[in-house]
Amino acid sequence: MNRNLRIMVIDDENIVGKRLKPALEKDGDIVEAFTDARKALERFSEQQFDIVVSDIRMDDIDGLEVLEQVLARSEKTKVIIITGYATVEVAQEALVKGAFDFIAKPFKPNDLRSIIDKAAKELDK
Amino acid sequence: MNMTVQDNPMPPGSPNTPSRELGKEYLEDIALKSRPVISIRFRLFLAFLVIFAFSMIVALWSIYALSGIQAKILFLEAAGDYLAEIQQARRFEKNFLLYGTNLEDSMQHLQTAEEILQKNKNTIEKILGRNSIRGMSLQLSNYHKVLEKVGEAGDTDERNRYEPELREYGGQLVSDATNFVEKEREAVEGALSLSRRVPFYFLGILMVLIIVITSFLVKNILSTLNRFLEYTNRIGEGDFSPILPKRKYRDEFSQLGLAFNHMIRELDKRHKILIESHKLRAVGTLVAGVAHELNNPLNNTMLTAGLLEEDFGRLPDEEKLDLVRDIIKETDRSKVIVRHLLDFARASEYKIVAMDLEKLLEGSIRLVHNRVKLAKIDLQIKLTPDLPPVHGDEQALQQVFINLILNAVDALPPKGKIAITDSKSSQGGFIEIKITDNGAGIPEHILPRIFDPFFTTKVKEKGTGLGLSVSQGIVRRLGGNITVESRVGMGTTFTVLLPTTEVPSSVSAAADS
Numbered sequence: 001m002n003r004n005l006r007i008m009v010i011d012d013e014n015i016v017g018k019r020l021k022p023a024l025e026k027d028g029d030i031v032e033a034f035t036d037a038r039k040a041l042e043r044f045s046e047q048q049f050d051i052v053v054s055d056i057r058m059d060d061i062d063g064l065e066v067l068e069q070v071l072a073r074s075e076k077t078k079v080i081i082i083t084g085y086a087t088v089e090v091a092q093e094a095l096v097k098g099a100f101d102f103i104a105k106p107f108k109p110n111d112l113r114s115i116i117d118k119a120a121k122e123l124d125k
Numbered sequence: 126m127n128m129t130v131q132d133n134p135m136p137p138g139s140p141n142t143p144s145r146e147l148g149k150e151y152l153e154d155i156a157l158k159s160r161p162v163i164s165i166r167f168r169l170f171l172a173f174l175v176i177f178a179f180s181m182i183v184a185l186w187s188i189y190a191l192s193g194i195q196a197k198i199l200f201l202e203a204a205g206d207y208l209a210e211i212q213q214a215r216r217f218e219k220n221f222l223l224y225g226t227n228l229e230d231s232m233q234h235l236q237t238a239e240e241i242l243q244k245n246k247n248t249i250e251k252i253l254g255r256n257s258i259r260g261m262s263l264q265l266s267n268y269h270k271v272l273e274k275v276g277e278a279g280d281t282d283e284r285n286r287y288e289p290e291l292r293e294y295g296g297q298l299v300s301d302a303t304n305f306v307e308k309e310r311e312a313v314e315g316a317l318s319l320s321r322r323v324p325f326y327f328l329g330i331l332m333v334l335i336i337v338i339t340s341f342l343v344k345n346i347l348s349t350l351n352r353f354l355e356y357t358n359r360i361g362e363g364d365f366s367p368i369l370p371k372r373k374y375r376d377e378f379s380q381l382g383l384a385f386n387h388m389i390r391e392l393d394k395r396h397k398i399l400i401e402s403h404k405l406r407a408v409g410t411l412v413a414g415v416a417h418e419l420n421n422p423l424n425n426t427m428l429t430a431g432l433l434e435e436d437f438g439r440l441p442d443e444e445k446l447d448l449v450r451d452i453i454k455e456t457d458r459s460k461v462i463v464r465h466l467l468d469f470a471r472a473s474e475y476k477i478v479a480m481d482l483e484k485l486l487e488g489s490i491r492l493v494h495n496r497v498k499l500a501k502i503d504l505q506i507k508l509t510p511d512l513p514p515v516h517g518d519e520q521a522l523q524q525v526f527i528n529l530i531l532n533a534v535d536a537l538p539p540k541g542k543i544a545i546t547d548s549k550s551s552q553g554g555f556i557e558i559k560i561t562d563n564g565a566g567i568p569e570h571i572l573p574r575i576f577d578p579f580f581t582t583k584v585k586e587k588g589t590g591l592g593l594s595v596s597q598g599i600v601r602r603l604g605g606n607i608t609v610e611s612r613v614g615m616g617t618t619f620t621v622l623l624p625t626t627e628v629p630s631s632v633s634a635a636a637d638s
């Protein structure tokens with residue numbers, strides 16, 4: 001298991017990145033966590049990521065904006081949206097805008113892992 | 126007018142509200158009922174009675190005056206006869222002196238004149254006075270005596286000696302009688318012209334009387350009607366303080382007042398239900414936000430617990446402890462969020478206490494924090510330090526501020542601004558809290574209607590139009606007020622005026638005014 005995927009995690013809840021980083025790194029991927037979407041996007045312009053996991057609701061820039069900007073810079077990047085409450089409309093909007101998938105809070109590391117696995121397969125194609 | 130009221134006269138003290146609360150008398154009703162009854166019916170009756178009495182007096186006077194005139198005319202005839210008799214007597218006297226005819230005829234007429242005088246003695250006495258009648262009969266008898274002497278006189282010389290005396294008495298007699306008749310005729314004419322004028326005076330006075338009485342009654346009724354008009358306005362604006370008696374008596378309007386009080390109590394009851402149901406709706410709105418807010422600590426807990434589960438065997442104790450502490454911390458966070466929502470949703474009676482404004486506003490903002498954040502709105506609070514505590518119920522006031530903030534949120538585009546400030550009001554004993562947004566503003570033509578219940582410009586699911594009316598109801602009940610200023614394109618400011626606890630019992634005082 002050594003995919004070496006570059007994964008970016010954006011959530012203004014500090015604990016999310018703190019926990020997801022070690023959890024996802026166990027699969028051999030390279031994970032960077034951000035609590036500030038603006039800084040994350042800056043980093044994205046320096047460094048391509050294969051997968052971006054972003055919370056939909058954040059103070060400054062929200063998940064949908066992150067989604068748009070990421071896809072604008074790198075089409076093949078898979079964006080996974082974390083939604084606060086799994087309302088169909090928000091999820092649909094994200095999917096329409098090109099998100100790979102969405103995951104509803106609260107979730108376990110494994111739930112996200114399976115989505116990332118799917119995305120990895122998609123990337124391999 | 127007022128037929129229904131007249132048809133159902135209520136005996137004093139009978140319960141006149143269709144009261145289901147039998148045996149339960151309301152204080153304000155007791156005050157209304159305890160006044161002495163002076164009904165409108167009675168006042169109208171009194172007014173007509175006065176007019177009738179006046180007419181009657183005039184009618185009686187007319188009858189009296191006419192019979193007086195009739196008596197005078199009869200008497201005038203008698204006076205005329207008297208004058209004629211005396212003139213006759215004098216004519217015969219002259220004939221006697223000139224041609225030596227019979228003096229008996231003269232005596233005869235004098236006799237008749239005397240009789241007339243005696244017959245009408247009382248009346249003449251009344252008209253001319255006791256002295257004149259004595260003078261008159263004295264003159265008559267003097268003349269009579271001289272006449273007799275003349276009759277007895279033998280020759281012409283002796284007769285001629287009496288002549289000046291005779292002429293004097295006779296002339297006096299005639300002129301007195303003429304005078305008397307003249308006077309009497311004048312009196313009759315005076316009485317006649319008076320009775321000709323009196324109907325006009327009567328009509329004039331009657332007119333004035335009617336105008337005075339009518340305007341008094343109308344003013345009386347109109348002022349009360351206006352008062353009730355004010356009541357309906359006041360009630361329409363959500364002031365449900367009862368009607369208290371303003372007059373020292375009681376009439377059909379007091380019955381109306383009692384009916385109003387009954388209506389006010391019913392409205393108040395319904396209004397409370399409305400407040401409660403709007404609050405529940407607000408809870409519904411807040412729940413959506415809180416659900417998201419709750420999701421964050423839940424997610425943190427889940428992620429941390431998930432990691433702990435995966436790596437339980439591998440992790441050093443120190444790190445495991447760190448994870449568990451995180452879980453406890455996040456669970457605590459959830460608890461606080463849930464408690465705030467429950468505090469707000471908890472159904473309760475008004476509990477009026479002194480409240481710290483800062484805590485109150487911060488509590489309200491915490492509840493709407495998520496909605497504000499979701500809508501990407503910049504909410505700023507600038508509070509003046511050391512303001513006196515306000516007078517009110519915490520949850521009710523939180524509901525007010527939540528309604529106002531959510532209204533502002535609805536009116537704002539993303540990146541819009543809400544500013545909340547507080548200050549001492551220029552009106553002593555009050556504090557103003559201003560909630561200002563730089564949103565679309567409210568068009569002038571709908572501004573007067575925004576406090577009306579069910580007035581909304583929002584789509585069905587978003588607004589019921591109860592927010593402002595309920596909020597105004599809450600604040601008015603506490604003795605305060607909510608006002609609005611708005612300019613289209615510039616934004617809106619809602620000002621909440623709340624009494625501070627420095628003012629004792631300002632609640633009831635302000636509600637009554």
Ligand SMILES: Nc1ncnc2c1ncn2[C@@H]1O[C@H](COP(=O)(O)OP(=O)(O)OP(=O)(O)O)[C@@H](O)[C@H]1O
Nearest residue numbers: 532533536575581582583588589590591592593617
């Ligand atoms: N800050 C504001 N800016 C612009 N318009 C406002 C503002 N506050 C209130 N309004 C207008 O006043 C109307 C009535 O407000 P109100 O709070 O009574 O009802 P609502 O917000 O429509 O519904 P509800 O509060 O019951 O969900 C609103 O529909 C809106 O048109």
Ligand SMILES: [Mg+2]
Nearest residue numbers: 528532592593
């Ligand atoms: Mg509203």
